[in-house]
Amino acid sequence: MDNRNLLLAVVLSGLLILGWDVGMRYFYPEAALSAQVDPAKPTPTAATAAQTSTTAGAGSLGGDAAAARKVNLTTALASPNRVAIDTPRLAGSINLVGARIDDIVLKDYRETVKKASGPVRLFAPEGTPGQYFAEFGFVSGGARQPSNLLWQADGTKLTPTTPVTLTRTDANGITYRIQFAIDKDYMIAATQSVTNAGAAPAVVQPFALIKRTSTNATIDQYVSHSGPVGVFGDTLWDPHSYDELAELGGEKPEGAPDWLGFTDQYWLAALVPGDGKGNVTVDDAGFRSLGNKLFRTDLLYGATTVPAGGSLTQATRLYAGAKDSGILDKYEEGGITYFGKAISWGWFEIFEKPILWLLRTLNGLVGNFGVAIILLTVIIRGLMFPVAQKQFSSMAQMKAVQPRMKEIQERFKDDKARQQQEIMKLYKDEKVNPLAGCLPLVIQIPIFFALYKVLVLSIEMRHEPFFLWIKDLSAPDPAHILNLFGMLPYEVPMGFLAIGPLAVLLGITMYLTFKLNPAAMDPVQQQMFAIMPWILMFVMAPFAAGLLLYWVTSNVLTLAQQSYLYSKHPQLKAATAAADKKDAG
Structure with missing residues (x-):
């Protein structure tokens, strides 16, 4: 799953969770809320x-x-x-x-x-x-x-x-x-x-x-x-x-x-x-x-x-x-x-506990929690690869018909009803399902959110070292600009510029995955995706080092996955190259 979709998955996860919570509190208030009473008069x-x-x-x-x-x-x-x-x-x-x-x-x-x-x-x-x-x-x-x-x-x-x-x-x-x-x-x-x-x-x-x-x-x-x-x-x-x-x-x-x-x-x-x-x-x-x-x-x-x-x-x-x-x-x-x-598993407990079991097992085998996180990410991405391949294939089909879609939009720009009819006919003739890329995304949302929660809740990650300067995967990256990447012998309060090596790697790998993706047709979306990696670099910097390690690993796997899938869908690679050439011109 590319990071553009991952961002969408995070947003949809948040909306799903907040919407579910609001709904449950509305329809079942007695299960979510308790009666307030005077504590001195039970x-x-x-x-x-x-x-x-x-x-x-x-x-x-x-x-x-x-x-x-x-x-x-x-x-x-x-x-x-x-x-x-x-x-x-x-x-x-x-x-x-x-x-x-x-x-x-x-x-x-x-x-x-x-x-x-x-x-x-x-x-x-x-x-x-x-x-x-x-x-x-x-x-x-x-x-x-x-x-x-x-x-x-x-x-x-x-x-x-x-x-x-x-x-x-x-x-x-x-x-x-x-x-x-x-x-x-x-x-x-x-x-x-x-x-x-x-x-x-x-x-x-x-x-x-x-x-x-x-x-x-x-x-x-x-x-x-x-x-x-x-x-x-x-x-x-x-x-x-x-x-x-x-x-x-x-x-x-x-x-x-x-x-x-x-x-x-x-x-x-x-x-x-x-x-x-x-x-x-x-x-x-x-x-x-x-x-x-x-x-x-x-x-x-x-x-x-x-x-x-x-x-x-x-x-x-x-x-x-x-x-x-x-x-x-x-x-x-x-x-x-x-x-x-007592552990705040939430609604995705059915995914979180197996993930935690696998993480513990891997840590027991390799003896390093950071390496276990990397291996866990590889395994999950491997299991989700068929889903990602289906999503990528759908994206390739959609990209192939985009020039004809744009032509229809221009030809019938004053007749929206006819425009929609012609686009639907195009989908039918070319056997393209515009929703096919959404289902894999929906399937992946609970799995990736569950992985995030496991890394937050798992006491096994507390004070676990990785390599070199990372002594605690449950804490933010200790080496950052404000302490000269660990060279200063004292702690500096974390702030907006507390960008450590893992956060920098996150920004770079996310930027590369965005560059490898087909360019968005909307110029506003293009600008948003251009700056998004660097915004997330600052946003994610205060997060636990284990979470950043997972995301960097996921980005690297995304790059490898996209390179492979591009070889299977040359029309999508050609469309990306053409879009990049157009942007450069």
Whole structure:
């Protein structure tokens, strides 16, 4: 497919996606939007209402808007009131003050490309610049128990083989327990239980929450959502960025929660009530803005009266880790509804996942993600070659009859109806189908858009080097004019002139493919296609190096493909040469 058609494919893809989104929101508003509610006054479901109507003392988690004091990360993590977390993928600790998981680092991922940069920190204690944590607790008698209570632990380290139980007993003889277990990936299971050894019944509601700052969040994009996310009533819910949620104040999506949390481009923290199938009664499940760029997602279970001598148990899971599609899909297969959709696959998921699988396989074979992108592009272009050949053949037929079409247009310029009749007759006599070149284009749109999304969403590309100066394919080309193509020993802010070698190669190869194409009949189109490669060179320069590598490779393959197809359609090559000669004259 030549780049003129690729540009058209990009435009059509955008129109298709935006049009689909508008249409779905118009015809099915309940699936795309959720009801806005006052976050401090959750609206109970029918089942919850039936339960709480006979249970006095049901409460809420409150606004929690008070600003926490600023805390130094090193000082906070040095507290003796902590239980260590250690798994093949995670490290960190549980804060015994408040039963908070507020210290999580991801062993498999570094903060930057520098090896000494340390692992990615996902969770951090409240009050630190990057505060982000999960808390488990109880609402008792309608009041949320304080978050500064100290729990006792029966172990010193949480590992996949050693669970840890936190315990606390209040003045009424009620014992609260939270047992934490963790697997070898990113899932922590919290089993909250209550044993009433007192003389009077107690009304108790287990809860879980995730609280974070948005100051370190990734940018919310159309192709990669960053912000509140979840599945409610078996429907993916992710309409708002953090700024939009701040404007709303809070939102409670419609439907029973399967899971809910916050997502970044590569990371996810999510609460999973029960088995993740939305069959647990909750009083509140939603999102709220706390001000000062702080946000919280709440999961408050229904109020239950625990009689003297009775007990209560509630299970919740916490996912805190990387958005690795293989791991997320494994949990989805285990029962969590649409958990794999935490990655913003969109409507072309049916194409994107096979492409990602192929990219992973190629990377495993060659050991270089950049080479894998090149090989992937070659394979996809090879598979699409018959389609491109059909499109090129149609273009050749259309080009062959263009002189006669122009003659008809001149002869019947004052009679549009007759002009159209004669052109249609020409098509019929010459067996030319003017729409034949459009169908291959439509077929290719989802495939090429899917490839683009895979390169954006794939965590496998993060911090992966290629050759020479390209140390991170998920970041823009680091060598550009502003830093003298990497010669300056410091970083220069990216700007309009931040044109790196890959962007220059993109402009050159695109210009060559345009020159090889037949010249457009319309002079305005000719001028547009003449400057388009250089405009795209500037537009694409800030994109990830992996995307530019794909596009440059695609352009080179287009040049080879066009050269071959011209040899099969000499009339089109002759028409191009004649057009170029006319332009030169």
